[in-house]
Amino acid sequence: MATTAPVLPAFEIDEARLSRELAELATMTSVEPSAVGTAVTRVVFTSDDHTARAWLKGLADEEGFSVRADAVGNTFFRWEGADPKLAAIASGSHVDAIPHAGMYDGTVGVLGGLEAMRALKAAGLKPLRSIELVLLTSEEPTRFGIGCLGSRLIAGVLDAARADSLPDLMPKAEVGATLATVRAEAGFCGPLESCRLEAGHYAGWVELHIEQGPLLEREGMPLGIVTSIAAPAGYRFTIEGVGGHAGALLMPDRRDALCAASEVILSIERHTLAANAASGTNDTVATVGTCDVHPGAVNSVPSRVTLQLDIRDTDPERRESVMQSVRADIDGISERRAVTIKEEFVNADAPATSGAGIVQAIEEACAAEKIVAKKMVSRAYHDSSFMARIAPVAMIFIPSRNGVSHRPDEYSSPESIALGTRILALTLAKLASA
Amino acid sequence: MATTAPVLPAFEIDEARLSRELAELATMTSVEPSAVGTAVTRVVFTSDDHTARAWLKGLADEEGFSVRADAVGNTFFRWEGADPKLAAIASGSHVDAIPHAGMYDGTVGVLGGLEAMRALKAAGLKPLRSIELVLLTSEEPTRFGIGCLGSRLIAGVLDAARADSLPDLMPKAEVGATLATVRAEAGFCGPLESCRLEAGHYAGWVELHIEQGPLLEREGMPLGIVTSIAAPAGYRFTIEGVGGHAGALLMPDRRDALCAASEVILSIERHTLAANAASGTNDTVATVGTCDVHPGAVNSVPSRVTLQLDIRDTDPERRESVMQSVRADIDGISERRAVTIKEEFVNADAPATSGAGIVQAIEEACAAEKIVAKKMVSRAYHDSSFMARIAPVAMIFIPSRNGVSHRPDEYSSPESIALGTRILALTLAKLASA
Secondary structure (H helix, E strand, O other): OHHHHHHOOOOOOOHHHHHHHHHHHHOOOOOOOOOOOOOEEEOOOOHHHHHHHHHHHHHHHHHOOEEEEOOOOOEEEEEOOOOOOOOEEEEEEOOOEEEEEOOOOOHHHHHHHHHHHHHHHHOOOOOOOOEEEEEOOOOOOOOOOOOOHHHHHHHOOOOHHHHHOOEOOOOOOOOOOEHHHHHHHOOOOOOHHHHOOOOOOEEEEEEEEEOOOOHHHHHOOOOEEEEEEOEEEEEEEEEEOEOEEOOOOOHHHOEOHHHHHHHHHHHHHHHHHHHHHHHOOOOOEEEEEEEEEEOOOOOEEOOEEEEEEEEEEOOHHHHHHHHHHHHHHHHHHHHHHOOEEEEEEEEEOOOEEOOHHHHHHHHHHHHHOOOOOEEEEEOOOOOHHHHOOOOOEEEEEEOOHHHOOOOOOOOOOHHHHHHHHHHHHHHHHHHOOO | OOOOHHHOOOOOOOHHHHHHHHHHHHOOOOOOOOOOOOOEEEOOOOHHHHHHHHHHHHHHHHHOOEEEEOOOOOEEEEEOOOOOOOOEEEEEEOOOEEEEEOOOOOHHHHHHHHHHHHHHHHOOOOOOOOEEEEEOOOOOOOOOOOOOHHHHHHHOOOOHHHHHOOEOOOOOOOOOOEHHHHHHHOOOOOOHHHHOOOOOOEEEEEEEEEOOOOHHHHHOOOOEEEEEEOEEEEEEEEEEOEOEEOOOOOHHHOEOHHHHHHHHHHHHHHHHHHHHHHHOOOOOEEEEEEEEEEOOOOOEEOOEEEEEEEEEEOOHHHHHHHHHHHHHHHHHHHHHHOOEEEEEEEEEOOOEEOOHHHHHHHHHHHHHOOOOOEEEEEOOOOHHHHHOOOOOEEEEEEOOHHHOOOOOOOOOOHHHHHHHHHHHHHHHHHHHOO
């Protein structure tokens, strides 16, 4: 690696500043008490999200990075390189957080990316290529029902008209609100088609993220390098039965949507466990995360239930095979209970494979720091899954304590975060130098 | 019945006015579209409820009835009798409606009671006893989790301190809001103990109500006379599992609260069906009407689920036996899934038996009108269940089309409602005459 040494001055990651900024970002949340850890809820385009965006822009302004936002609110903080016409190197992640989540998911990649750029700049690096930090909109599906909204639009894998018509799922949403109305109100205008970036727009993409799983901690590895990202799919099931008075509607006359939904939930679990047993792996995971009951009164028989299913696998065919088994059960449940069960497809994405050149750059950075990182599959999916459509990508994973995420007790140590940030900085510097 | 003839002048129920007023009351609702029927949502102490209360007070004022409200908002419209010191005869019901319900439940008893009093007054009746119309607060459990709030407090079967501490369950409730704060804000002050009325306060209570079940229509009967009211019970189950990321938390490590809840829901249904099979009746009914999932995000494993159960039976021992079977299943589910399942008792009430004298008075009124009414059990429970603690009671049931209630397509014909109101008027006149 002697050839890169001249372009990379010594630099320092400011671990204390990074921890302080992560803590400050965690205060931009709907207040929720939590017995353990730090509970964060920061749904896209809420006032908390706007506060976080404005604060990040302020930090970037201090460094003199230019700022551009696109029609869906993806925000690009750019450190101009010696040759601005060359495709830039980019890093980024998200700051939105699902209800009652933790303070590290996404935020580590945004603030770590910013810290990496600041550290390199402070050390006097003059990169050949520009380096961009990208704040991606709505990686979490909480508000619009589909994850990685911003990066899907960048990659052109989500139809702009369909995206604009996605209903606002917030409990207090106005009737008829959609992404189109919500983003306009948030100040992000223009056609969503304009979010798209052409393949080759970036010369490389590196995302720093917490693992959200137990493997690095369990194996005592300091960092991970993601070589592929599992294939997620999302479905929505609407079960329509017949409502009525909880006292007067007798059992033989019932077509209870919640009883039917319970059978669907257990069918999904059963076939997922069967798929794992058959493959001898734990690669298939399925989750029904929401269950909305209509009318939702203690003394009224549920007439309609909506379930949202998240199912992931490293093998999309196995994932589809689980869905086929569930569908067969659903046919039986519908008929036996005289209810209708409608399946809506939300998304089904292909696995993403990391770019060999980016993985190699991370490995070289690790080697320079004398650490060995674990090459691994990401079972959570990330904006990198979609950035992979327009650029070679890879991810750097930081160990998660007890493997937990999307919970207030989600935790990664300041040392691990600083180490990941250092490796990110080395990687960005390397990639931007040629 | 020749002896009563002199005190009861000929009178007319104004069917058109009654229909018009029912339709007007149905407009006092959160606007909700419905493909069929008229959707009404009127939760206690919302602006819709306040509008309805003020409107009813206006109608009573026009007739010169005096008005008194107690500390929980039960409101008493009084037509003074010739001897005001005698215990009054009362009729009444409720105007609150669960989310997305219909326009007849409760309202028929309130507006029918008012119409009966107006018709008798217009015909020149001078009742010996005073006649009161009582608007009871929160017959529906939507907001405070317990039904018949007002009549429970009148009957003294709900501890005042416990009642005041009932949490406000509205989705947009302020943190820490309880019945105490909500009723104060609604303008109903003073200690809840003051709501209590002594046994004997009323000489009789007659409630006009829609059947909410299919029997009258099925058997072609014009009206029903309720001789007993089934015993309802309410429980809340809180299932605590472990949350986590829907991608990264692998299946063997899961303790999914929603999967456990699904098993609980199906256990309740199974044991209820078994109880009916064993008894050869359909007298046991059980409903899980709500299922609240925490954190409730599509990509987060449910860590906590709360279920509300409503279970009713004409035989409280059989009801308890179903609960015991469910509890045995719950022990197994908790252990197998490593989740905790907490059962909270909400209420368990005894069946109520109608007063022979009141039933006889209704039967005589029917005989005078040359109709035969069906003596029947009410499987829905009503404020009359609690008024029975302080007075002899009975109910007059009006046929429900298709037996449906708590739905927008709930319907009873104007003719049936007018007939029930006429029988109510005859009964009140008879009871108030001696």
